[in-house]
Each structure stands twice: as C-alpha cells, then as structure tokens.
Amino acid sequence: MTDDRPGGFLTLGDLEAAAAAKVPAEVWAFVQGGAGEETTLRANRDAFHRRTLRPRVLTGVDSLDLRTRILGQAVSAPFFVAPTAYQGLLHPDGEIATARAARDAGILGVFSTLSSCSLESIAESAPTGDRWFQLYLQPEFGASAQLVDRAQRAGYRALVLTVDMPVLANRDRQIRGGVAVDAPAPVGNGPDVQAPSRAPMPDGDHYTLRKETGATWEIVDRLRAHTSLPLVIKGILTGDDARKAVDHGARAVVVSNHGGRQLDGAPAALESLAEVVAAVGTEAEVYLDSGVRRGSDILMALALGAKGVGIGRPVLWALATGGEPGVARLFSLLKLDLATVMAVTGRTSISAIDASLLGTPRW
Ligand SMILES: Cc1cc2nc3c(=O)[nH]c(=O)nc-3n(C[C@H](O)[C@H](O)[C@H](O)COP(=O)(O)O)c2cc1C
Numbered sequence: 401m402t403d404d405r406p407g408g409f410l411t412l413g414d415l416e417a418a419a420a421a422k423v424p425a426e427v428w429a430f431v432q433g434g435a436g437e438e439t440t441l442r443a444n445r446d447a448f449h450r451r452t453l454r455p456r457v458l459t460g461v462d463s464l465d466l467r468t469r470i471l472g473q474a475v476s477a478p479f480f481v482a483p484t485a486y487q488g489l490l491h492p493d494g495e496i497a498t499a500r501a502a503r504d505a506g507i508l509g510v511f512s513t514l515s516s517c518s519l520e521s522i523a524e525s526a527p528t529g530d531r532w533f534q535l536y537l538q539p540e541f542g543a544s545a546q547l548v549d550r551a552q553r554a555g556y557r558a559l560v561l562t563v564d565m566p567v568l569a570n571r572d573r574q575i576r577g578g579v580a581v582d583a584p585a586p587v588g589n590g591p592d593v594q595a596p597s598r599a600p601m602p603d604g605d606h607y608t609l610r611k612e613t614g615a616t617w618e619i620v621d622r623l624r625a626h627t628s629l630p631l632v633i634k635g636i637l638t639g640d641d642a643r644k645a646v647d648h649g650a651r652a653v654v655v656s657n658h659g660g661r662q663l664d665g666a667p668a669a670l671e672s673l674a675e676v677v678a679a680v681g682t683e684a685e686v687y688l689d690s691g692v693r694r695g696s697d698i699l700m701a702l703a704l705g706a707k708g709v710g711i712g713r714p715v716l717w718a719l720a721t722g723g724e725p726g727v728a729r730l731f732s733l734l735k736l737d738l739a740t741v742m743a744v745t746g747r748t749s750i751s752a753i754d755a756s757l758l759g760t761p762r763w
Pocket residue numbers: 430431432444482483484485512513514534562634656657658659660661689690691692710711712713714
C-alpha cells in the first residue's frame with residue numbers, strides 16, 4: 401500500500417483474507433459459516449449491492465462529524481461491536497482486546513453470554529467503556545437472572561436478549577469443519593452457563609427441545625420486571641415481532657438474521673429494515689446487523705431508518721490478525737470509509753443521513 405490506511409488494509413475484505421490465511425480451518429468454518437446452503441449469508445451482502453445512493457454535490461463538506469447517540473449514550477460513530485461468542489478462539493486476549501479497542505475508539509461493545517472472558521473481567525479491562533450484555537436464555541430463569549444481575553453490577557448499560565436461536569441451526573460448513581456445534585470452547589461466565597440447545601431430539605414422531613426453547617413473550621415481561629436495565633431485542637425480521645417487542649417494553653430492536661447463521665431462507669437483514677422501522681415508529685430505536693462491511697453499507701442502513709449498525713465477523717478477523725491494535729485498526733478503517741462516503745454524498749453529519757439519500761434499487 402502506498403497510502404497511510406490503517407494497518408495497510410484498504411477494505412474489510414483485505415482483513416478477511418489475512419485472517420483466512422492465519423486462522424485454523426475448523427475455527428474459520430465456525431466463524432464464517434452460515435446456516436444450510438448459506439443463501440441468506442450471501443443475501444446479506446447482495447442486499448447492500450442492490451441499493452443505490454443519491455449523492456448531493458457542492459454542499460460544503462469541509463468537516464465531517466460521525467458522532468451520534470445509541471440509546472442516549474454518546475458514541476464516536478454509528479456502528480457497534482455485535483456480540484460474538486468465544487473470541488478467545490481468535491486471539492488469547494479475546495473479548496478483553498475487543499473491549500479495550502472499543503473503549504479507546506468511543507465505540508459501543510456488546511458482549512456475549514458465551515464470551516471466552518468473564519463479563520466482569522471484560523468490564524474491569526475497560527471500565528470507562530460503553531458496554532451492553534447479550535443474554536442467551538438459560539434453561540432456568542434463575543440462571544438467566546443471575547447473569548443479568550452480574551452484568552448490571554459490572555456496569556453494563558443495557559440487556560440485549562437474542563431471540564433468534566431457540567436451537568442452533570444446521571450449519572453445514574461448521575459441522576463439516578469439525579468444531580463442536582453447541583460449545584466450541586470454554587465460556588468465561590462459568591461452567592454452568594449453557595449455549596443454545598443443539599438440534600431437536602427425535603422422540604417417536606415428536607421432537608423434544610430443552611426447556612428455555614419454549615420461551616414466549618412472557619419471558620420478556622419477566623426480564624423487564626427483574627431488571628432496570630433497558631432491554632434490546634436482537635434477531636427480529638418482521639414488523640409484527642418488532643411491534644410485539646415494543647409492546648413488551650423493549651427500548652430497541654436489532655434487525656438481524658444472525659449473520660446468516662440461523663435460518664437459511666430468511667430475508668437479508670437490510671430487506672427487513674424498512675418494515676421494522678415502520679412498525680415501531682418513534683417508540684424504539686432500530687439497529688441492524690448482518691453483512692455490514694463498508695461505510696456505504698452503514699449509510700444505507702441509516703438512510704432506511706437504523707440508528708446504528710452492528711459489526712460481527714470483521715471484529716473476529718481483526719482480532720485474529722492483530723489483537724487489540726487490530727480491532728483498533730478496524731474501527732479506524734470503518735470510520736474513514738464512512739467519513740469518505742459521507743463527503744461524497746454531501747452529508748456532513750449523521751443526522752443529515754435520511755431517506756432522501758436512497759435511490760432506486762438496481763434490481
Ligand atoms: C462466530 C460468531 C459468533 C456469534 N455469537 C453470537 C452470540 O454469542 N450472541 C449473539 O447474539 N449473536 C452472535 N452472533 C451473531 C452476531 O451478533 C451478528 O448478528 C452477526 O455476526 C452479524 O453479521 P456479520 O457477521 O455479517 O457482521 C455470532 C456471530 C458469529 C459470526
């Protein structure tokens with residue numbers, strides 16, 4: 401590279417290629433894989449390629465401001481670290497490296513129930529960072545409640561309940577790759593913490609599932625009654641479910657198909673965004689993840705009504721290739737790319753990104 405782009409990487413695709421060359425094949429299959437034939441995984445990218453942007457010119461773009469607020473909290477840019485399990489598989493410092501890089505960059509970090517590091521050690525490693533805790537329901541409500549209490553005590557500012565994984569999907573690539581489907585690695589939050597249930601067990605003509613898979617919207621009421629943390633529901637793809645989430649007190653929803661890892665055949669997250677935004681109106685914030693790789697992707701999601709976007713796999717690529725400085729470079733790269741497309745579209749602030757930016761889809 402002849403210019404001064406962070407770490408010599410021009411795009412997140414470069415980071416992906418560097419990680420692919422470094423990460424053991426079975427871990428790579430776990431990170432990259434989607435459900436089934438990975439149609440939805442591919443659709444997530446196609447959806448961004450399909451969209452067009454309408455630039456405005458001569459608007460005076462001598463200074464650009466990427467700052468915004470996510471659930472009221474000031475952040476340096478409208479993207480955040482999506483929760484991803486077992487970051488210790490990518491780098492020995494795991495989530496601690498991610499948390500420190502996020503804190504230094506003013507980026508919100510969401511950390512998984514299935515983190516390699518304990519939620520307390522993540523908090524202690526970056527005490528001033530803005531952190532949310534992502535919950536996978538445990539078979540007993542008491543165990544979920546205990547995790548939530550620990551997160552609240554440790555200063556996590558919101559609870560993200562992931563609802564799109566009643567069971568782990570059949571992830572062909574991951575299964576063939578040989579990484580244990582349900583629990584690829586130890587979890588820092590304690591030996592009793594459970595990963596989502598693996599595939600249903602045949603019992604005659606019925607299939608039985610673990611207890612928490614029977615959860616209904618009532619669980620949201622119970623969690624809300626239990627904690628004062630604002631509740632965010634992650635894994636919503638329809639306006640009806642988004643409406644339900646808001647009616648049950650969610651302060652925000654994440655439009656997500658889990659990075660194509662759960663339902664092969666689900667729509668691209670970006671294609672579900674407008675429906676969800678319309679359903680919740682101004683009553684809750686809407687975020688999006690699944691396939692965000694460029695500044696222009698962020699712009700498109702924001703123009704369609706998202707308040708922020710989550711970044712999943714690229715954080716893992718950055719961790720694998722460079723640990724904490726690697727994740728810091730990823731944030732710089734994304735910010736630089738976002739600033740560039742803002743300049744080229746004539747938008748100098750996040751609040752200036754609205755539906756007037758959207759052109760006719762290409763197909
Ligand atoms: C390896 C891996 C592990 C993940 N673990 C979790 C998790 O523990 N909890 C969760 O809510 N989502 C998890 N996700 C989903 C992400 O939060 C996010 O929805 C998805 O990665 C976004 O898509 P992207 O990877 O295309 O950016 C995981 C995703 C990956 C790739």
